[in-house]
Amino acid sequence: MPDASPPEILAAMRIVVDPAAIPALPALQQSSRILVPTMGALHEGHLELIRRARTLAGPNGEVAVSIFVNPIQFDRPDDLAAYPRPLEQDLEKCRAEGVDLVFTPEASSIFHPDRSTAVLESSLSKTLCGATRPGHFDGVCTIVLKLFNLLQPTAAVFGEKDYQQLAIIRRMVRDLNVPVEIIAAPTVRESDGLAMSSRNTRLNPTQRADAPRIRQALLSASKESSPEAILATARAAIESSENRIDYLELVDAETLQPVEDLSCPTLLATAVFYGDVRLIDNHSIRPCRN
Numbered sequence: 001m002p003d004a005s006p007p008e009i010l011a012a013m014r015i016v017v018d019p020a021a022i023p024a025l026p027a028l029q030q031s032s033r034i035l036v037p038t039m040g041a042l043h044e045g046h047l048e049l050i051r052r053a054r055t056l057a058g059p060n061g062e063v064a065v066s067i068f069v070n071p072i073q074f075d076r077p078d079d080l081a082a083y084p085r086p087l088e089q090d091l092e093k094c095r096a097e098g099v100d101l102v103f104t105p106e107a108s109s110i111f112h113p114d115r116s117t118a119v120l121e122s123s124l125s126k127t128l129c130g131a132t133r134p135g136h137f138d139g140v141c142t143i144v145l146k147l148f149n150l151l152q153p154t155a156a157v158f159g160e161k162d163y164q165q166l167a168i169i170r171r172m173v174r175d176l177n178v179p180v181e182i183i184a185a186p187t188v189r190e191s192d193g194l195a196m197s198s199r200n201t202r203l204n205p206t207q208r209a210d211a212p213r214i215r216q217a218l219l220s221a222s223k224e225s226s227p228e229a230i231l232a233t234a235r236a237a238i239e240s241s242e243n244r245i246d247y248l249e250l251v252d253a254e255t256l257q258p259v260e261d262l263s264c265p266t267l268l269a270t271a272v273f274y275g276d277v278r279l280i281d282n283h284s285i286r287p288c289r290n
């Protein structure tokens with residue numbers, strides 16, 4: 001019996017707030033659901049992730065986007081309070097990209113008041129952002145696993161701007177046998193090289209004009225031939241009267257531990273404060289030298 005629904009209704013994007021109302025993944029035709037987890041305030045970086053998901057899902061698969069500012073991954077209450085939440089604009093952007101399902105729950109429906117279980121990663125999360133944002137990646141792993149359990153995606157797309165997050169999610173999926181394929185997408189940048197980030201909107205004009213130095217510094221320093229020279233060059237090029245370096249490290253691209261030489265693929269990674277706005281960026285140094 002043919003479906004009598006008009007095509008515009010068939011194509012409508014579903015917006016789900018209540019976790020209990022998440023539609024099941026149809027078993028036969030729509031066998032894939034590709035999830036893009038976000039905290040909203042969507043920009044071109046997110047939209048590239050969504051386009052990647054759309055391509056992977058194909059015409060019969062589903063693209064799901066979660067928009068949830070996850071309170072348990074914030075180490076500073078002021079950062080959580082100031083996080084931008086332009087939900088209506090986000091929904092319009094998702095519609096324009098052909099997203100099938102947006103999941104945008106309330107924190108109260110996600111976290112039981114009496115919750116006592118979390119996902120803790122104990123190796124990759126000890127350096128870089130994990131060292132300066134205590135508990136951050138426990139919060140990320142816990143919400144991502146909950147999103148996977150709720151939405152049952154076949155695959156999920158994450159950005160390389162959050163390189164450490166991507167590595168930790170891959171580790172979690174491996175260690176806990178989570179049946180979700182993890183797809184990485186490259187960092188999308190403004191025309192002056194600044195990595196797109198929802199927090200960029202909180203920079204004042206002077207800070208915004210200064211911030212591209214982060215990317216320029218990582219690129220120029222990576223031409224140096226020793227870890228010491230790379231770090232010294234990057235530090236000198238990032239530092240300005242507008243900012244404060246939270247961390248700047250050269251780590252093994254796989255273990256995320258600091259390196260003493262350049263014999264393996266490495267990652268030059270930094271977090272930089274402009275006032276109370278914290279920006280991150282990284283640059284992979286390949287191929288192996290020495």
Ligand SMILES: Nc1ncnc2c1ncn2[C@@H]1O[C@H](COP(=O)(O)OP(=O)(O)OP(=O)(O)O)[C@@H](O)[C@H]1O
Binds near residue numbers: 039185188195
């Ligand atoms: N510039 C970017 N290029 C590619 N992916 C990105 C970019 N910015 C964010 N992402 C990815 O989008 C997903 C959701 O990230 P999130 O919602 O935290 O956005 P964000 O811009 O990183 O915000 P912020 O860093 O201010 O928290 C993550 O997988 C993240 O890596």
Ligand SMILES: CC(C)(CO)[C@@H](O)C(=O)[O-]
Binds near residue numbers: 039070144165
């Ligand atoms: C993966 C994520 C959506 C979990 O809250 C968040 O850490 C982010 O936006 O990168």
Ligand code: BAL
Binds near residue numbers: 073162
């Ligand atoms: N994309 C990183 C999320 C956070 O800063 O909490």
